[in-house]
Amino acid sequence: MSIDKTKIRDELLPEMRSYADNTPVADEHTLDCSLGINPYGFPDVVVDIVHSFDVNRLYQYPHSEEAHEAVVKYWQDYAFIEPENVVMTDGSVSALNLLVNVFAKPDAEAVMFMPTFTDMIEYSRIMGVKVRGIAMSDENNFKEDVDRLVAAIDSNTSFVYIDNPNNPTGQFLSNAELERIVSKCEELKVYAIIDEAYADFIPREESAVMLGPKYNHMISVRTFSKGFGLAGARAGYIITNKELVKYIKKISNPYMMNEMSRAITAAILNYDVQPVEHGTDFTIIKGALRDACGNKIIMAETDDRVPICLLRHIDEEVDLQKLLMKENILTCSGSEFEPLGKNCVRLRVPTLKDAGRLIKAIRNIVSS
Numbered sequence: 001m002s003i004d005k006t007k008i009r010d011e012l013l014p015e016m017r018s019y020a021d022n023t024p025v026a027d028e029h030t031l032d033c034s035l036g037i038n039p040y041g042f043p044d045v046v047v048d049i050v051h052s053f054d055v056n057r058l059y060q061y062p063h064s065e066e067a068h069e070a071v072v073k074y075w076q077d078y079a080f081i082e083p084e085n086v087v088m089t090d091g092s093v094s095a096l097n098l099l100v101n102v103f104a105k106p107d108a109e110a111v112m113f114m115p116t117f118t119d120m121i122e123y124s125r126i127m128g129v130k131v132r133g134i135a136m137s138d139e140n141n142f143k144e145d146v147d148r149l150v151a152a153i154d155s156n157t158s159f160v161y162i163d164n165p166n167n168p169t170g171q172f173l174s175n176a177e178l179e180r181i182v183s184k185c186e187e188l189k190v191y192a193i194i195d196e197a198y199a200d201f202i203p204r205e206e207s208a209v210m211l212g213p214k215y216n217h218m219i220s221v222r223t224f225s226k227g228f229g230l231a232g233a234r235a236g237y238i239i240t241n242k243e244l245v246k247y248i249k250k251i252s253n254p255y256m257m258n259e260m261s262r263a264i265t266a267a268i269l270n271y272d273v274q275p276v277e278h279g280t281d282f283t284i285i286k287g288a289l290r291d292a293c294g295n296k297i298i299m300a301e302t303d304d305r306v307p308i309c310l311l312r313h314i315d316e317e318v319d320l321q322k323l324l325m326k327e328n329i330l331t332c333s334g335s336e337f338e339p340l341g342k343n344c345v346r347l348r349v350p351t352l353k354d355a356g357r358l359i360k361a362i363r364n365i366v367s368s
Contacts, residue, residue: 011126031350031357034330035231036167036198036308039351040281042229043273049264057259064259066266071237074269079209084242087249088257092197092223092236096120099159099193099219099238100127101251108158113144115310115337117167117195129158135339138312142169142300146177150184160185163195164208165303168337168346169310170198172303178208186215191244193219200227200275201282201306209239216241224265227275233261279305285355292362310334313343320345320365327361 057064068088075081089095096119103110104127112120114133124131134149136142144166153160160181165172178194185192192215194208199222204210209220223236235257238248257265283304290299293311297320300310312334313320319342321333334344350358 009126011128030325030328030330031354031361032330033347033350033358034332036226036348037231038227038229038275038278039307039349039354040229040278043268043271045267045271045273046230046264049267050260053260053263057263060259062255062257062259062262064262067235067257067262067269070266070269071239075204075209075239078204078207080213081209081239082242084245085212085239087238087240087245087252088262089236089238089252090234090256091225091231092195092221093119094234094256095221095223095236095238096193096195097123098248098252099191099221100124100129102244102247103158103191104129105158107156109156110159110161111149111152111157112161113149113166115142115166115168115334115340116161117163117197118337120161120163120195121338124161132157133338136169136300138298138300141298142171142310144171144173144301146173146180150181153181153184153188153190155188157185157188157190159191159193161193161195163197165196165198165202165306165308167198168308168332168334168340169300170302170306170308171300172202172206172306175206175208175211179211182208182211182215182218186217189217191217191219193221195221197221197223198226198306198308201279202303203276212239216243219244224268227278228265228268228273229275230261230264230268233264234258235261235265276305278307281352282307282349285349285352285358288355288359289349289362292359292366294366296366297362307349309347309349310340311345311347312340316341316343318343323365324361327364329358329361 071086072081100123109130110124111132114135182192219240225231286304298312302309324331331345331347334340335342
């Protein structure tokens with residue numbers, strides 16, 4: 001049965017789905033290297049936190065401030081942040097949706113690298129924001145060109161979006177590179193959204209949060225889904241200037257993050273668990289993977305400490321996701337990431353224990 005679509009906004013009518021919806025589900029025989037989580041899971045302390053959680057907290061609306069306070073404390077030795085600089089959210093995707101909503105005025109324009117996190121592109125377009133993509137070239141191994149991005153920012157730009165590390169490539173811009181972008185944004189009063197979903201695998205002193213106190217128009221977005229292995233907890237936060245926080249809260253709600261998520265995330269930050277410890281394993285695995293790729297498959301520019309990377313088969317007619325599925329390896333198809341094709345995949349590396357299966361699969365494809 002069809003519905004009358006005439007009352008629905010035009011931006012919602014085209015078919016748009018997140019790659020999270022399009023990626024097949026792994027079975028017991030398949031090594032899941034698809035969605036961007038920490039392959040090592042969450043810290044052991046989470047089990048103790050859940051077991052000791054007072055379930056009576058669930059019958060009330062969530063009002064506890066422990067997670068909020070823990071975020072401020074977590075950054076106190078790196079950047080000066082006050083509680084009024086922080087907004088807690090249901091993961092970083094909710095944070096990004098809120099931010100696009102704040103800036104989605106008529107004729108708003110966003111500048112971002114492509115490929116990038118697909119949902120941010122869709123959020124922008126659905127809310128009527130014109131997306132100006134700065135395409136990374138396979139000729140330059142998909143390396144982000146900061147000069148081209150900076151040149152694209154002008155007085156018509158509403159916001160710049162940078163996922164750092166980049167999704168799907170896993171490459172990471174230094175704060176010196178980011179500052180070239182953010183300073184241009186500050187000059188033109190353009191907001192710079194730095195999405196650090198994967199940044200917990202990088203030491204805090206390299207985070208864009210360090211730049212925040214210097215710039216009124218910079219926004220950091222963080223999540224507990226990746227490094228801390230808590231994708232199911234739906235927990236994240238925004239750090240930005242106090243004035244902008246007031247407007248974000250107008251379109252948010254006071255009950256973002258349930259009480260159990262607040263308790264878990266607060267405890268993890270207080271225990272000071274460091275996902276960066278897994279970076280050594282990821283570096284070893286990415287190095288072995290790069291060697292196995294030979295000349296048929298190219299790994300795009302990436303930071304080896306980050307557990308995701310982009311693989312590109314040199315034959316554009318090859319469906320690399322399907323080839324890997326035949327080897328019982330599940331990945332995200334590159335066709336989900338504008339402007340990539342089916343010859344690419346976004347791959348999240350497994351643990352060291354499972355890395356051998358992945359390396360063998362790549363070698364089988366390369367030798368066929």
